[in-house]
Amino acid sequence: MTIRSSSQVSRWKLPRRFPVPKRFGVSKDSRIEQGRHWPAPTGAKRIKTFQIYRYDPESGRNPRLDTYEVDLDDCGPMVLDALIWIKSKVDSTLTFRRSCREGVCGSCAMTIDGTNWLACTRFVSQTAGTASIYPLANFPVIKDLVPDQAHALAQYALIEPWLKTSEPPPQQERLQSVADRKRLDGYYECILCFCCTSGCPSHWWNGERFLGPAVLLQAWRWLTDSRDDAKGERLDALEDPFRLYRCHTILNCTRTCPKGLNPGKAIAEIKRMMLERTL
Amino acid sequence: MRPRSPNIQNYRPQLTSVLSIANRFTAVISTVAIVAFVAWLVAAAVGPQSYDSMHAAAASPVGRALLVVATFAFFLHLCGSVRHLFWDAVAGFELRTIYASGWAALAASVALTAGAWLIGFWVRS
Numbered sequence: 242m243t244i245r246s247s248s249q250v251s252r253w254k255l256p257r258r259f260p261v262p263k264r265f266g267v268s269k270d271s272r273i274e275q276g277r278h279w280p281a282p283t284g285a286k287r288i289k290t291f292q293i294y295r296y297d298p299e300s301g302r303n304p305r306l307d308t309y310e311v312d313l314d315d316c317g318p319m320v321l322d323a324l325i326w327i328k329s330k331v332d333s334t335l336t337f338r339r340s341c342r343e344g345v346c347g348s349c350a351m352t353i354d355g356t357n358w359l360a361c362t363r364f365v366s367q368t369a370g371t372a373s374i375y376p377l378a379n380f381p382v383i384k385d386l387v388p389d390q391a392h393a394l395a396q397y398a399l400i401e402p403w404l405k406t407s408e409p410p411p412q413q414e415r416l417q418s419v420a421d422r423k424r425l426d427g428y429y430e431c432i433l434c435f436c437c438t439s440g441c442p443s444h445w446w447n448g449e450r451f452l453g454p455a456v457l458l459q460a461w462r463w464l465t466d467s468r469d470d471a472k473g474e475r476l477d478a479l480e481d482p483f484r485l486y487r488c489h490t491i492l493n494c495t496r497t498c499p500k501g502l503n504p505g506k507a508i509a510e511i512k513r514m515m516l517e518r519t520l
Numbered sequence: 521m522r523p524r525s526p527n528i529q530n531y532r533p534q535l536t537s538v539l540s541i542a543n544r545f546t547a548v549i550s551t552v553a554i555v556a557f558v559a560w561l562v563a564a565a566v567g568p569q570s571y572d573s574m575h576a577a578a579a580s581p582v583g584r585a586l587l588v589v590a591t592f593a594f595f596l597h598l599c600g601s602v603r604h605l606f607w608d609a610v611a612g613f614e615l616r617t618i619y620a621s622g623w624a625a626l627a628a629s630v631a632l633t634a635g636a637w638l639i640g641f642w643v644r645s
Contacts, residue, residue, distance in 0.1 A: 355532030381522035506613035
């Protein structure tokens with residue numbers, strides 16, 4: 242089926258996963274075991290089932306998949322509401338990050354039904370019959386649905402995401418023409434939830450050295466800023482077989498961005514700028 | 521060591537990722553097919569006997585099925601590469617265009633494969 246915006250959930254139920262062995266490339270301590278079942282409270286009429294990834298670092302055991310039954314008549318409409326409902330009514334040990342509950346902070350990014358999105362802006366009604374919830378794909382897990390973003394943020398720091406200029410500090414704001422300001426649209430809105438980086442197969446296989454879509458979108462945000470004059474220096478830092486060029490234009494990033502941004506296009510812009518400076 | 525959240529074991533196949541990996545597989549199949557094509561030319565150059573056995577292999581049901589797979593792989597890779605050509609010029613990155621061009625590439629490669637074989641049979645008869 243065709244997709245018009247990243248918020249659209251595919252109507253196709255199949256295929257749910259790639260035909261690879263369940264343990265393909267999975268280290269021994271990342272293997273997921275069968276967890277326990279948490280039934281809905283008695284008297285619940287509209288019951289929805291969630292399969293949720295659980296990992297407790299203090300237990301010394303492998304991650305497991307717990308099944309929760311949620312009473313939809315007692316719970317808000319979003320996936321995040323369901324998680325909060327479980328935490329306050331069923332199992333207080335369920336751990337996840339959340340803050341703004343309106344798609345601005347990027348804390349509750351997770352893999353819902355096999356694609357990345359913010360739990361606060363995904364309706365429960367949009368999820369599969371038995372909804373599956375995992376921490377952001379390919380991220381190390383601190384606990385339950387809380388991913389370790391240290392590596393992703395270190396990669397972000399590598400592109401030096403701040404204004405660099407050789408001009409002396411001005412007395413007022415650094416002015417920009419309307420047209421120059423417009424070049425930042427579609428890039429400055431990024432909330433660094435890392436849904437795109439987590440959904441990028443190239444970052445799965447080469448994440449140690451490939452910067453990934455979120456960081457490269459930020460790199461383009463500074464490369465295209467008319468007030469920044471460190472273009473050459475920034476491009477030098479990116480000109481590397483891995484950092485930039487491991488992007489093979491798969492475009493899972495653009496498909497999954499919960500803010501409707503286009504990391505794939507930003508990376509193509511960097512590649513073009515890289516080419517143009519040699520001409 | 522912290523466990524790692526599953527990636528390919530859990531992430532849903534989408535047109536974007538499926539066509540991307542298909543572009544790699546079709547490149548491999550096309551490369552193997554080119555080697556087979558050269559072997560066919562060499563057989564023809566060596567003499568009628570070797571050409572006959574090569575031809576018999578290609579004309580067998582398995583041989584024909586492999587030839588259909590190879591032509592489809594060639595055309596899918598061709599159409600996928602045309603998409604990449606546009607992307608390299610920073611064109612066609614809107615999500616609706618990504619999906620439209622993806623399905624178009626798939627449909628075009630099916631049509632081109634069918635067309636190539638129809639022309640082949642028409643030339644022979």
